Amino acid sequence: MEEKKTGKGKTVTIVILLLIIIGLGAYIGYYDFYLKSVEKKEVYTEEEDDSKREMYTSESAKIAEKLDDYLYFANDFSKKDVKEFDNQQLLFFAILNNTNGYDNSYSKDAIAQKIEDYFGDNVTLKFEDIICPVENEVLYKYDEEKGYTMNDDHPGHGGLGYIGGEAHIINGTVKDHDYTVKARILYTEEGTFTNGSVIYYPTYEDLEKHNPIITEETKERTYRDVESFLPITSFTFTKKGNNYYLKSVKLES
Numbered sequence: 001m002e003e004k005k006t007g008k009g010k011t012v013t014i015v016i017l018l019l020i021i022i023g024l025g026a027y028i029g030y031y032d033f034y035l036k037s038v039e040k041k042e043v044y045t046e047e048e049d050d051s052k053r054e055m056y057t058s059e060s061a062k063i064a065e066k067l068d069d070y071l072y073f074a075n076d077f078s079k080k081d082v083k084e085f086d087n088q089q090l091l092f093f094a095i096l097n098n099t100n101g102y103d104n105s106y107s108k109d110a111i112a113q114k115i116e117d118y119f120g121d122n123v124t125l126k127f128e129d130i131i132c133p134v135e136n137e138v139l140y141k142y143d144e145e146k147g148y149t150m151n152d153d154h155p156g157h158g159g160l161g162y163i164g165g166e167a168h169i170i171n172g173t174v175k176d177h178d179y180t181v182k183a184r185i186l187y188t189e190e191g192t193f194t195n196g197s198v199i200y201y202p203t204y205e206d207l208e209k210h211n212p213i214i215t216e217e218t219k220e221r222t223y224r225d226v227e228s229f230l231p232i233t234s235f236t237f238t239k240k241g242n243n244y245y246l247k248s249v250k251l252e253s
Contacts, residue, residue, distance in 0.1 A: 055172030074204040108147040120245030164190035184230035
């Protein structure tokens with residue numbers, strides 16, 4: 001009698017173990033199927049979304065990393081397409097973003113790579129002497145083999161000022177594989193001529209006319225205090241891999 005109970009108990013245990021194994025197998029199979037379904041759905045959704053959707057936070061954050069740097073070209077924003085940006089501006093931009101100062105020389109590849117990092121193949125860079133905008137004389141001489149070398153005969157003038165500022169993204173959209181962010185901008189002058197002063201302007205035109213919106217006397221003001229007075233500018237980018245390259249700019253209002 002005791003043996004029969006023991007045998008029956010073993011049978012029940014085996015059945016329970018089999019049910020657990022079958023259940024576990026079914027769960028693993030279902031989970032694997034679920035993951036593959038989600039993966040396919042995400043890929044499909046991303047492809048579909050690139051036709052028209054709101055920009056993901058991660059995408060706008062990636063664009064924001066370099067957006068302030070593009071303000072250097074503020075005087076060219078009215079040209080809209082970056083293909084129309086001034087070639088001398090592009091060359092100077094490459095120098096400013098290759099070093100914290102002005103090195104004696106730059107390789108041709110270093111200049112080209114810096115422009116590619118920001119514009120991809122959206123612009124065509126022409127290699128030529130870089131002309132000083134202050135003295136209107138050659139600042140860097142270009143040689144096809146040596147690249148760029150500072151002109152020893154340049155009289156010098158203690159540095160250059162250039163346009164910078166803060167671009168605050170409002171929103172972003174994706175349409176037909178173009179990535180567009182709308183931003184409000186506080187423009188400022190940067191470089192050695194500013195002497196560390198903090199003066200912000202609502203537009204590039206106001207900067208040229210010296211009509212600031214935040215001065216040393218009102219520097220306690222923040223972007224939030226003046227944002228309603230700042231016009232909107234749209235920046236459109238193309239994407240390649242995980243990088244975004246400026247394609248065009250539109251001054252909206």
